[in-house]
Amino acid sequence: METVAESLYTVALRDAPSSLPADARITAETRYARELERALGGPGQVAETLAAVLSLEDADAMTDADQALAGRWQKAAGKARERALSQIGEAEEAYFEVRIA
Numbered sequence: 001m002e003t004v005a006e007s008l009y010t011v012a013l014r015d016a017p018s019s020l021p022a023d024a025r026i027t028a029e030t031r032y033a034r035e036l037e038r039a040l041g042g043p044g045q046v047a048e049t050l051a052a053v054l055s056l057e058d059a060d061a062m063t064d065a066d067q068a069l070a071g072r073w074q075k076a077a078g079k080a081r082e083r084a085l086s087q088i089g090e091a092e093e094a095y096f097e098v099r100i101a
Contacts (some may be wrong), residue, residue: 005099008047009033009100013084016094028084032096040072047100049073054100 011029036046052071055068077096085091 007101008043009050009098012097012099014095014097016091017024020088020091024088028088029096032080032084035083036076036098039079046098050098051100074095
């Protein structure tokens, strides 16, 4: 199951407990996307930031601006994960996969 955010990116909850109902999974994915958008400035900024961070994976060196961008993504994603999973309970192994659509 995936939640599409404004068709710019998708969010999928992975490794969640198998007992998690589909509606709870969708709610968590939607909340994760909403929290990312709140932290980064909207759907377009989520997609742009993700694309930039992914491009850094192959970089030989990172500038201060690159490091700041990566840190901003990590902070936003961490807070979004915490808030989105807060209603689920035991989901330590769960993570959100975000892909550019």
